[in-house]
Amino acid sequence: MIIDFIQQIFNGLVVGSIYTLIALGLTTIFGILGIAHFAHGSVAMFGGYLAFFLISTLGIGLLPSFILAMACGALLGVVLERVAYYPVRNAPPINSFIIALGLTLIIEKTNLLAFGVDQVIIPTPFNRVFSVGGVTMPELRVYVLLTAAVLVVGMTLLIQRTWIGMAVRAVAQNRSTAALMGINVNSVSMFVFALSSALGVAAGVLIGALFAVAPGVSEGLVVKGFAVLILGGLGSIPGAIVGGMVLGVTEAFAAAFISSGYKDVISFLLMIAVLLVRPEGLMRGKTR
Amino acid sequence: MWKASAVACLVAAAIVFPLIVTVNYFLHLAILALIFVMVAQGANIIQGYTGYVSIAQGAFMGIGAYSSALLSMRLGLPVWASMAIAPIITAVAAVIAGYPSLRVKGHYFAIVTLAMNMVVFIVLVNWISLTKGEPGLPSIPSPEPINLGFVELAFEKRRPYYYLTLVMLLAVMAIVTLIVRSRIGQALQAIRQNEVFAEAAGIACWKYKLFAFVFSASLAGLAGALYAHYMGFINPTPFSADASLNAILAVILGGSGTLTGPLVGGALTVLLPEMLRVAEVYRLIAYGLILILVVIFLPRGLVPAVADLAARLRGNKPGKDVA
Numbered sequence: 001m002i003i004d005f006i007q008q009i010f011n012g013l014v015v016g017s018i019y020t021l022i023a024l025g026l027t028t029i030f031g032i033l034g035i036a037h038f039a040h041g042s043v044a045m046f047g048g049y050l051a052f053f054l055i056s057t058l059g060i061g062l063l064p065s066f067i068l069a070m071a072c073g074a075l076l077g078v079v080l081e082r083v084a085y086y087p088v089r090n091a092p093p094i095n096s097f098i099i100a101l102g103l104t105l106i107i108e109k110t111n112l113l114a115f116g117v118d119q120v121i122i123p124t125p126f127n128r129v130f131s132v133g134g135v136t137m138p139e140l141r142v143y144v145l146l147t148a149a150v151l152v153v154g155m156t157l158l159i160q161r162t163w164i165g166m167a168v169r170a171v172a173q174n175r176s177t178a179a180l181m182g183i184n185v186n187s188v189s190m191f192v193f194a195l196s197s198a199l200g201v202a203a204g205v206l207i208g209a210l211f212a213v214a215p216g217v218s219e220g221l222v223v224k225g226f227a228v229l230i231l232g233g234l235g236s237i238p239g240a241i242v243g244g245m246v247l248g249v250t251e252a253f254a255a256a257f258i259s260s261g262y263k264d265v266i267s268f269l270l271m272i273a274v275l276l277v278r279p280e281g282l283m284r285g286k287t288r
Numbered sequence: 289m290w291k292a293s294a295v296a297c298l299v300a301a302a303i304v305f306p307l308i309v310t311v312n313y314f315l316h317l318a319i320l321a322l323i324f325v326m327v328a329q330g331a332n333i334i335q336g337y338t339g340y341v342s343i344a345q346g347a348f349m350g351i352g353a354y355s356s357a358l359l360s361m362r363l364g365l366p367v368w369a370s371m372a373i374a375p376i377i378t379a380v381a382a383v384i385a386g387y388p389s390l391r392v393k394g395h396y397f398a399i400v401t402l403a404m405n406m407v408v409f410i411v412l413v414n415w416i417s418l419t420k421g422e423p424g425l426p427s428i429p430s431p432e433p434i435n436l437g438f439v440e441l442a443f444e445k446r447r448p449y450y451y452l453t454l455v456m457l458l459a460v461m462a463i464v465t466l467i468v469r470s471r472i473g474q475a476l477q478a479i480r481q482n483e484v485f486a487e488a489a490g491i492a493c494w495k496y497k498l499f500a501f502v503f504s505a506s507l508a509g510l511a512g513a514l515y516a517h518y519m520g521f522i523n524p525t526p527f528s529a530d531a532s533l534n535a536i537l538a539v540i541l542g543g544s545g546t547l548t549g550p551l552v553g554g555a556l557t558v559l560l561p562e563m564l565r566v567a568e569v570y571r572l573i574a575y576g577l578i579l580i581l582v583v584i585f586l587p588r589g590l591v592p593a594v595a596d597l598a599a600r601l602r603g604n605k606p607g608k609d610v611a
Contacts, residue, residue: 036395087584093395094341098540098583101533105576113573219529223406226399234395261414268403275400276388 003134008252014141014210016248017148021203022221023228023240024155025196031172031235032192034093035085038100040200041222042107043080047073047201048213049115052122062124066205070198077197078190086189104218112215119214122205144206151202152241155195159237168192172235220264227271233281242283247271298551302454306447315446319518321558322453323511326460327531328538328554330507335536336544337468338500339480340393344385344401345508345535347408350527352378352509353516354412354419357428360517367431371513378509379502386501390494393483405529412524424523428516449518456514460507465547467503476500480545508535541582543589552591 022044029037047069054065084103088095128139159165170178171188179185207213207221228247232239247267254266274282306315327345334342355377359370389400412419419425430444431452441448467473475496478486487493516522534557542553560578564571586593 030395036398084580088587091583091587094335094536094540094544095583095587097341097398098537099580101537102576102579102583105579106573109570109572109576113570220406223399223402223529227403230396230399259414262410265407265410268407271403272389272400275392275396279392279396 004256006133007135008256009249010135010137010141011256012249012252013245014145014248015251016245017145017152018203018206018210018244019224019228019247020152020241020244021148021199021206022225023232023244024152024237025200026222026225027229027232027235027237027240028159028168028172028192029196030229032168033085033089033096033189035096036093036100036226037196038097038222039080039103039107040196040225041218041220042104042111043073043076043197044200044204044207044221045213045215045218046076046107046111046204048122048204048208049111049120050201051205052120052208052213053115055122056120066202069205070201073201074194074198077193077195077200080197081190081193085193086186104222108215108218117215119212120208121212122208124209140209144210147202147206151199155199156237156241158195164188164191224267227267229281230271230275231281232283236281236283239281239283243281246282299458303451306450312446315450317559317562319446319450319453320515321555322450322457323514323518324534324538324558325551325554326457326511326514327508327535328542328550328557329460329464330504330511331535332504332539332544332546332550333464333467333476333507334500334504335539336546336549337473337476337480338497340390340497340501341398341536342401342501342504343398343529343532343536344405344408345504346527346529346531346533347405348378348382348505348508349512349515349531350408350412350524351381352506352512353522353527354425354512355509356513357425357516357522358418360429361425367429367517371431371510371517374513375506375509378512379506382502382505383498386498386505390497390501402529402532405532409524409528412527419524422523424521425516426521428520428522430517430520443517444520453514453518456510460510461547461551468547472496472499477545537579540589541579543591543593546589546591549589549591553589556590 022040026037026040029035029040050072051065051069054060054068055062060068080103084099085096088099124140126139126143130137130139130142157165159168167178167183167188168191170181170183171185175185178188203221204213207217224247228240228243230243231246232241232243247270250270251263251267254263258266305318309315309318327349330348331342331345334340352374356367356370356374359365359373360367363370365373385401385404389397389404392400413421415421430442430449433440433442435441441451443449443452468476475486475491475493478489478491479493479496483493512527515526535554538553538557539550540553541549541556542551543549561571561575564574582590
């Protein structure tokens, strides 16, 4: 029983770390621009497909493909910000949401056109299975968890310790004051979109390696990302990390001990409950 | 005067339409468009007038569709009765969903309602003993025929069903117009503009918000019932979050917070993807592009933009109050 318990915590943390990657992008974009970037899930799926293409068709190695895909993701992010979101930066938030929906359609269907309708699994050479005290830990899952952890720590350091990170935090706190202090608000927006989309792509690649990249995955993924945001508090980076883990573990427990068909229902109910009891999120107060 | 004649023309055109157009496929699309306009009009109440973006219209449509279908099939109720009860069941579901979720605002509200939509969808897929899950419910009965003396309306045929939907939609439009022009409508718009001020002015905002949410849901429920008995078959697919997003698009596209906007927007969201079918694979991409362009260049929606243009052509200043 206790082994089962630990096993599910491990499984939950692996999936949760991917949710965290998605949520980190969403939360920074939300913090800076107040945009619910609904197309983030399809950006992630684009990344998964791209990495698959680079690895299987062009025969590039796993790590270079991963990095290349993230770079392309960053570029895509900048394009999205410039072309689609920038023109509506002063309009009501619902407009940028509609833009996000339009983008979702476009990216999703472009994925279909470019990469086909079949689901693809990114091939990895990691087939070993570790067993630690009865808990099964497939090598791949361990690496997914580690990769996600490295990216999350890297992102946090970038935001907390560097000059550009300080600019991002300043814009999140007060856009106009930041502009008055000589921060180029536009470059910050582009930077945030580049960074977030790169992380989203990373999540997409990890999902592709762990489960599969397929049409229709992105919507569920982005909603999970938003669920994490709600759990952790909109705009909060520590919140996204804690929220992602909580969501992943809850789901794993729900799937293992209650019903796998209703696991998403349970995680959404958790989110709704948190929202009603603590609308500011679990981690508010430690934000930014 | 100008406005009244425009409305009369529109209604006349809608009445004549199935007499002129005999291609079954177009009639089918027209019925779907009318049904979806109803959903859009509901979304307009909560989103356009009250300013709360709910992403749950699809779920409420599904609740309406499944309740009506199951009432008529499992309990053997007359279809008319189940179609009348379905919006009530939807309304009850909306009270349960809306009472807690309306305590939060803005993006939070949008995301909670989106999650609710996904919950309803998952339940529809997984509660197989009731809904038969993914494969869906087949052979849902059509409404019982009505004998008008000179003609019998058999609703398993397309043309009578078109008129049924049209009559329902006209009734809905009348009710919505009355609500919007009443004190309730004023209160809703006050909430949209500034909820804190509205509260300070003595409006019990939560009552009005709950009313708007429940009313919009029951319209979606009615539309769902109409859909179920028209198609004769339902599965969970058309009631996913996509349907809710389409309803939001319809409101934005047509012009949010206007009475005629959802008519145009609702019809367009059904017809546009069909019209773009020439280039099958590219049509959804084109659809996405059109959306983005409309939001960037016509942020208030098509109807206010066209009304402004018409006003300018007649030499008036463009007005903001388009009904």
